[in-house]
Each structure stands twice: as structure tokens, then as C-alpha cells.
Amino acid sequence: MALRVGIIGGGQLARMMIAPAVELGVDVRVLAEEPGMSAALAATATGDYRDADTVLAFARDVDVVTFDHEHVPQDVLAALVDAGVSVHPGPEPLGVAQDKLVMRRRMQELGAPQPEWAAVSDETQLQAFLDAHGGRAVVKTPRGGYDGKGVRVVSAAHEVQDWFTTLAEDARGGELLVEELVDFSRELAQQVARRPSGHVAVYPVVETVQRGGVCAEVLAPAPGASARLRQAAADLGVAIAEGLGVTGMLAVELFETTDERILVNELAMRPHNSGHWTQDGAVTSQFEQHLRAVLDLPLGSTEATAPWSVMVNLLGGPQEGGLLERFAPAMAEHPRAKVHTYGKAPRPGRKVGHVNVAGDDLDDVAYEARAAAAYFLD
Amino acid sequence: MALRVGIIGGGQLARMMIAPAVELGVDVRVLAEEPGMSAALAATATGDYRDADTVLAFARDVDVVTFDHEHVPQDVLAALVDAGVSVHPGPEPLGVAQDKLVMRRRMQELGAPQPEWAAVSDETQLQAFLDAHGGRAVVKTPRGGYDGKGVRVVSAAHEVQDWFTTLAEDARGGELLVEELVDFSRELAQQVARRPSGHVAVYPVVETVQRGGVCAEVLAPAPGASARLRQAAADLGVAIAEGLGVTGMLAVELFETTDERILVNELAMRPHNSGHWTQDGAVTSQFEQHLRAVLDLPLGSTEATAPWSVMVNLLGGPQEGGLLERFAPAMAEHPRAKVHTYGKAPRPGRKVGHVNVAGDDLDDVAYEARAAAAYFLD
Structure with missing residues (x-):
């Protein structure tokens, strides 16, 4: 029984799986975005994790695929699952981590305590939330933010005018997440x-x-x-x-x-x-x-x-x-x-x-x- | 400042240096005896550690050379030192680990407590030691033994006749180490x-x-x-x-x-x-x-x-x-x-x-x- 774990993404989280993998005797293989990344020692492939063919080829030689980050697109995850690859975490939980609005909705369904929030698609809706919550709130882009990026504390709707403009230009449309400022x-x-x-x-x-x-x-x-x-x-x-x-x-x-x-x-x-x-x-x-x-x-x-x-x-x-x-x-x-x-x-x-x-x-x-x-x- | 440690030997001790090296950010490179060894993940070269050219070529790209084992010959160690390579442990202490008779002599010089011992070059000398130590003793080949190999408990000198024969055939001559059986x-x-x-x-x-x-x-x-x-x-x-x-x-x-x-x-x-x-x-x-x-x-x-x-x-x-x-x-x-x-x-x-x-x-x-x-x- 070989135990081969394929990690998509070559950042520090993949790097820090190398030490326990070596000690256990688990074979970790990394699909890195580029050469010389944090997990380079275990990199067996370099390529774009958004490309299904690249990811499928990488997954062929491993027993399970996991991740250094949550950014692998759903269509690529679906291709992996369709090909019979064991993917952990799976597409559904990853989808929750990939979209903060999906996350808020799922937390609500699970009855998990969370800040008051709303999905807003224009400045009027956002201003209404602000007015109802003491005039200040946190606005987040649902996708792509991390380490404070894609997050703004605002006291007027026009402060995220640029984000609404970007959403309007996106053919898929979309909404921003607004959350109460928690004390x-x-x-x-x-x-x-x-x-x-x-x-x-x-x-x-x-x-x-x-x-x-x-x-x-x-x-x-x-x-x-x-x-x-x-x-x-x-x-x-x-x-x-x-x-x-x-x-x-x-x-x-x-x-x-x-x-x-x-x-x-x-x-x-x-x-x-x-x-x-x-x-x-x-x-x-x-x-x-x-x-x-x-x-x-x-x-x-x-x-x-x-x-x-x-x-x-x-x-x-x-x-x-x-x-x-x-x-x-x-x-x-x-x-x-x-x-x-x-x-x-x-x-x-x-x-x-x-x-x-x-x-x-x-x-x-x-x-x-x-x-x-x-x-x-x- | 790169910190590049070259390890000669691809066994489990080299393997177990990989985890802390990855965590610290130290670059470990291994000269393995063959492919697929324990430390294969960090192997950057494969070759014979008894060959000075192989070892010198390996050492060119590292800041310090260290070891998975103590078997690198003194002439290869000397070649490394002559080439200005930082070698730790150095040839002198390694020489003590490579030869149990040298070790006993050095321990004696240092005044370290140790079992009674002697260097014996034939069965007569060994029998004399046995007679003086209750009729039983431990005989060791000075070089090449590990994990119990090259070690025999004997009650008569002829029990290591084969070792004396081998020594007699060795142009360099040599002695066996005999030690009292410690209670x-x-x-x-x-x-x-x-x-x-x-x-x-x-x-x-x-x-x-x-x-x-x-x-x-x-x-x-x-x-x-x-x-x-x-x-x-x-x-x-x-x-x-x-x-x-x-x-x-x-x-x-x-x-x-x-x-x-x-x-x-x-x-x-x-x-x-x-x-x-x-x-x-x-x-x-x-x-x-x-x-x-x-x-x-x-x-x-x-x-x-x-x-x-x-x-x-x-x-x-x-x-x-x-x-x-x-x-x-x-x-x-x-x-x-x-x-x-x-x-x-x-x-x-x-x-x-x-x-x-x-x-x-x-x-x-x-x-x-x-x-x-x-x-x-x-």
C-alpha cells in the first residue's frame, strides 16, 4: 500500500506537510504554481491549478488530492471527481470556503451563530444595511479575498463604489457581502x-x-x-x-x-x-x-x-x-x-x-x- | 546567506534531518549510495562515498558536509579538507569512530572510564587476555562493525580464528580488540x-x-x-x-x-x-x-x-x-x-x-x- 498524497499549491502550508509526511513515510507530491516555491522540495509538477488537464495529469499518480489553498475552481474539482480521484476536502465544502456569501447562507442553515449579514447588489441596499446597523459595517467581496484583502470597513455605500462597478461589468452579475461590525x-x-x-x-x-x-x-x-x-x-x-x-x-x-x-x-x-x-x-x-x-x-x-x-x-x-x-x-x-x-x-x-x-x-x-x-x- | 548542508549517505539518519531542515529553511542535499534510499527526497547525487571525485563534486555546492554514517574513508575526508570544504565532524574525530582500537586508545588518553581491553594480533595473545579475565571476553573487529556485527563473545581464542586468518591475509596487518565482559x-x-x-x-x-x-x-x-x-x-x-x-x-x-x-x-x-x-x-x-x-x-x-x-x-x-x-x-x-x-x-x-x-x-x-x-x- 503506497500512501501518496497530491497537494495542489506550492505555498507554505504544502511545505509544512512535508516534514510529517517524511516522518510517517507518506509520499507527498506537490503541483506548484511555479518553480522555487515554498514546497519546491516535494514539487513533482509545475502548472496552473485552474487548468483541468494539468490537474488531472498530476492526480493520476496519487491516492488522494488535497490542497494548499481553496482556490481550485469548481469545474476542475468536478473533473477530478468525475475521473474517480479521491478529493479531500471535496468540491462541496470547498465551494463554501470559496464564496463568503455561500458560507453565510450555509452557516444560517446550520444554525451557527454569526454576525448579522446581507447580500447587497447595489449602493442603495448597502446604505439600507448601514442605516439599520449604526452607520458602519464590513463589506467583503465574496470571492478571492484573504489576509484582509477584499475587506473594507465603510460608513457610506459609495466607499465600495469600485467593487459595485466591477460587479456590474461581470457578466455573471453578483453581490457583495455586508456584515455588522461586531463588538x-x-x-x-x-x-x-x-x-x-x-x-x-x-x-x-x-x-x-x-x-x-x-x-x-x-x-x-x-x-x-x-x-x-x-x-x-x-x-x-x-x-x-x-x-x-x-x-x-x-x-x-x-x-x-x-x-x-x-x-x-x-x-x-x-x-x-x-x-x-x-x-x-x-x-x-x-x-x-x-x-x-x-x-x-x-x-x-x-x-x-x-x-x-x-x-x-x-x-x-x-x-x-x-x-x-x-x-x-x-x-x-x-x-x-x-x-x-x-x-x-x-x-x-x-x-x-x-x-x-x-x-x-x-x-x-x-x-x-x-x-x-x-x-x-x- | 544560503545554509546548504550536504549529507553523505542516504540512510534513515539523513532522512530524519530532512524534516527539521525544511522547517528551518536549511537546504539539505544528500549524496545517496543508490536511488530509492531512505533520504531519496533530498538526494541530489548518487554515487560511491569512497570515491574522492564523486564526493568532491557533491561538496562543491554546499556550505558544510556532514554524514549519515562514519564510513567515509580518511583519504576522501582529507581530499575534502584539502579542497577547503567545511567537514563536520572532521577527519580526526571520525577516525576515532571508524576504528574501535583507536577509540580505546583515545579514551585511555582522555582518562575516560572504560572496560579493560587489549589489542591482540594472534590467538596466543587473545588466550592470555581470556585467562586473565575469567575465561570469557568480547572480541571486536576494529573496523566495519555495527549493530552487533563484528562482535563475538568468546571463551576460547580459536572462536575468532577466521578473523585472525583474515587479518593475516590483509597486507596492512592488524589487530583485534578484546574487552572484558562487563558485569x-x-x-x-x-x-x-x-x-x-x-x-x-x-x-x-x-x-x-x-x-x-x-x-x-x-x-x-x-x-x-x-x-x-x-x-x-x-x-x-x-x-x-x-x-x-x-x-x-x-x-x-x-x-x-x-x-x-x-x-x-x-x-x-x-x-x-x-x-x-x-x-x-x-x-x-x-x-x-x-x-x-x-x-x-x-x-x-x-x-x-x-x-x-x-x-x-x-x-x-x-x-x-x-x-x-x-x-x-x-x-x-x-x-x-x-x-x-x-x-x-x-x-x-x-x-x-x-x-x-x-x-x-x-x-x-x-x-x-x-x-x-x-x-x-x-
Whole structure:
């Protein structure tokens, strides 16, 4: 029995599946967008994931296809399924991750708590939503946004005039998503793994700290979370994974409100930045878990190996030189810090790596993760 | 600054450096003996490590050369050094690991505690040693032995007649090593990492359980070891690393005597089976540590992440089918078990993988590691 997992997309999430795959003895093969990407070591093909022939040819030699990102078009996914390829997550859950309006509708059907929202197709509809929600709201393009792109906080409908213009020019028409501005105390993320045969494994809910719409830090588990909150997040994660038929890793990004409710913000159906701490702080990392889940193998323990873990993203990297030039001072000062880099050139705002620290005292762990990460940023 | 580590040898130790290299962003390149070896994913060249031209060509594109094994001949090592290649560990410490008689002489010079021993060049000399040591002793060929090969317990000199015959036919002549049979209570291993610039990092001393001359299990840390014993082992490891100028990982295999002394059994100058537990039970695995050490980067914390870790080797593998066919039952029963396989075909006695379990209770951890490993062995 060969276990060959084909990953579409050569970014850092594919890269971080390589280490557990090598250890398990699973053969990972990557279809990379271009040469020299983060997951180049395991790249067996280079090509456009939007081209069905390219993807079908890549899928011929693997037992299961999974993803570094959620952008593979539905027609390509359908071609894979028609060809008898095992695809995890499948087209239906991926469709939910690909379109924020579809996601809001499905969450509503599942009875998942979420911010008030509407689909709006012109400025008049948007203005009506604004007027009904205190004059400010978040507008999102349903497709193609990530890391804060395609998201605007507006207080007047004309602030997204350009997006409506683009929609009007699109022959398929379309709508924007508008959501109430949630009065949240912090953001959380709940990760769940689910096998095709149905078994789920639940990670502890974590706190995510965003800066400029991009994840900056993760504290695991979420400090001060009550047993009730932890259970509510876990139950919600499982309900969404089961309700949508997700296979592999699911991340549910959540708002925690000032009255300790949780509301679904976004979904990701793949390993996720909020789970990078598991590489050095949990028995089974999210990357190994994703491989096990998509191969329909029994899931590993999601138990934390230390009371606290903190992950700090390396955003942008140093202005001069590469990340590896900063190894010496960072490692000398912080022998507990686990440095992960993605083989990407530094560029402002770009995620080029992260640092994990695990230990007994949250303040110490957070300090050390931040201090080690600071060596990589000017 | 590129960090390119060239590893000579494509076995499982090279393979297990791939995961930490990918995470750090270090570029590992492997000179494999043949295609399809354990470290094939990172193999950039295939060829004979005894051929200087092959090795020099491989070394041209890397920043440092290190090893999967200690068998690279001294003339090839000398050619590398002459060509200005950074080689870690260097020819001198490797020479000590390559010849058990050289090792015994160097240990004697360093004042390291060791079994009584002698170099014997004929049956008369060997019989004299036997007569002086209760009539039984261990005879070893100085070169080429590993995992119990080239080692015999004898009670009469003629039992190694074939080895003396071989020596007599060798134009270079030579001697066998004979050692007293140590009355040991158990075997231990002390690992130390050392940078070229001199800094050392010391792992906790572990207990190794051998079966048929092959490592079967490792318990970390060594159960019931007194503070005095732990300190003595650590001091000895550091003294040997410094005394021999070892760079990278050093494993000192030790006998613990019934009166709680420790005696040097063997040395290994590379990651070692006794340290596989560090992959899932220490802040810095021996494979990451080796990379850091040979690159002269600051060493990582050697702290254990759990009170107890147990490693069980998969020796031989299943009689039918591959290791991966046993994943499902092993993982279903033991979600805490970390399975590592080496991409090698099962064969009686062959090391084809290992299982690590870490946790709070030694009995539970040992039970679970053994039970999970048993699924891979008929």
C-alpha cells in the first residue's frame, strides 16, 4: 500500500506537510504554481491549478488530492471527481470556503451563530444595511479575498463604489457581502480534523491576534477561556465540519463578543495559521493531522504537550539580508524558540515564517516568542 | 546567506534531518549510495562515498558536509579538507569512530572510564587476555562493525580464528580488540552536541535496551538515575566531545555497572538511535541539533517536553505487506503514538522505523510505545 498524497499549491502550508509526511513515510507530491516555491522540495509538477488537464495529469499518480489553498475552481474539482480521484476536502465544502456569501447562507442553515449579514447588489441596499446597523459595517467581496484583502470597513455605500462597478461589468452579475461590525473582545479560532469516514478530532480553541487584517500571533489555548466557551467552540467546530462534510483540517475563525458569545467570522478548509503552534505544542501537528485525515487514517491526539504555546508570525522579514542571517542572534538568545521559515523572499507584510515557543508560563512563553521573532524583523 | 548542508549517505539518519531542515529553511542535499534510499527526497547525487571525485563534486555546492554514517574513508575526508570544504565532524574525530582500537586508545588518553581491553594480533595473545579475565571476553573487529556485527563473545581464542586468518591475509596487518565482559546492570547513552566554535549542549542520559546486539528500546531519561550518575554521564560526554573535537551530535554508549559506575562502550559521531526520542520528546530534536551544530549555529534547548519518553524500534517489520498497511490499527488504538518509518523494505532484523510516545507516567508511556510498535511486527 503506497500512501501518496497530491497537494495542489506550492505555498507554505504544502511545505509544512512535508516534514510529517517524511516522518510517517507518506509520499507527498506537490503541483506548484511555479518553480522555487515554498514546497519546491516535494514539487513533482509545475502548472496552473485552474487548468483541468494539468490537474488531472498530476492526480493520476496519487491516492488522494488535497490542497494548499481553496482556490481550485469548481469545474476542475468536478473533473477530478468525475475521473474517480479521491478529493479531500471535496468540491462541496470547498465551494463554501470559496464564496463568503455561500458560507453565510450555509452557516444560517446550520444554525451557527454569526454576525448579522446581507447580500447587497447595489449602493442603495448597502446604505439600507448601514442605516439599520449604526452607520458602519464590513463589506467583503465574496470571492478571492484573504489576509484582509477584499475587506473594507465603510460608513457610506459609495466607499465600495469600485467593487459595485466591477460587479456590474461581470457578466455573471453578483453581490457583495455586508456584515455588522461586531463588538468583539477578541478573536478565536477552533480547529477540527475530520476523516471521510466521519471521525473528528478537536483541538483546543485558541486566541488569534490580528494586525492590519493579518494574523500576527496565536495564544494556545485561548487564555481565560471558560469551560463553557471552550465546549461551545468545540461543538460549533464539529457541527460545521459535519454539516458541511469537511474532510481534512477545518479552521473556524470566531469573534468572542463582550458578553462571551462566539460568532463565526471565516472558515478555512486546510491547515491554517491559527494552528501552526501545534507543530511544537501538540502531540499531533495540524499538518500531520491533515495528512491522516485526507488519507482516512485514524486521527492523532490533539492534546497540548505544554500548558501554553505562543506562535508569532514573521511578517515581512528583515529589510536587508535573508531570514537565515538572523538565526544566530535569535537562537543564541532563545534556545527554546522553534523557528520555521518558508523559503520566501522578504517583502513588507508577507508571511515568511513563524516562531513557536511552548512552556509552563504564558507570560514567559509569549515574551520569548515575540523576542525571538523580533530578531527577524527590522 | 544560503545554509546548504550536504549529507553523505542516504540512510534513515539523513532522512530524519530532512524534516527539521525544511522547517528551518536549511537546504539539505544528500549524496545517496543508490536511488530509492531512505533520504531519496533530498538526494541530489548518487554515487560511491569512497570515491574522492564523486564526493568532491557533491561538496562543491554546499556550505558544510556532514554524514549519515562514519564510513567515509580518511583519504576522501582529507581530499575534502584539502579542497577547503567545511567537514563536520572532521577527519580526526571520525577516525576515532571508524576504528574501535583507536577509540580505546583515545579514551585511555582522555582518562575516560572504560572496560579493560587489549589489542591482540594472534590467538596466543587473545588466550592470555581470556585467562586473565575469567575465561570469557568480547572480541571486536576494529573496523566495519555495527549493530552487533563484528562482535563475538568468546571463551576460547580459536572462536575468532577466521578473523585472525583474515587479518593475516590483509597486507596492512592488524589487530583485534578484546574487552572484558562487563558485569553491567544496564546500558545507557549520553548525547552531546558541539559546535565548531566550542559550545556544547547536553541531553539527559537515557537507558538503551539492546536485543541481539541491536537497540530495541530507549527510555528517556534513564529511569532511577541518581543526580550523581546523570552528572557523571553528562561530564563524560562533554569531556569526550571536547577531547576529540567532535562537531555535531555525539552519542556515548555506556555500561552502567552494578556498583553504579559508567564505562564507555562505543561512540557515534552523528545522530544516533538512542536519540530518536528527541523528535517527539525534547524541545530540540537531535536531527535539528545536528544541523545547527554543523552549521555553527547556536544550539537549541535539550530540555524534555514530557517527564518520560519511550522509543521502540521497528525491527524487521511485518512478514506480509508494508509498514503503512499497519497504520490504521496502530493509530486507532494509540492516538498518542508517533510513528516514523524509513522507506525501507521489511527484512528480518532490519531497522525500518520506530515509534515514540511521550507522557507523564513511565509505565503507561512504555506500554503504549510497545503496543503501538507491535502492530508493525508479526
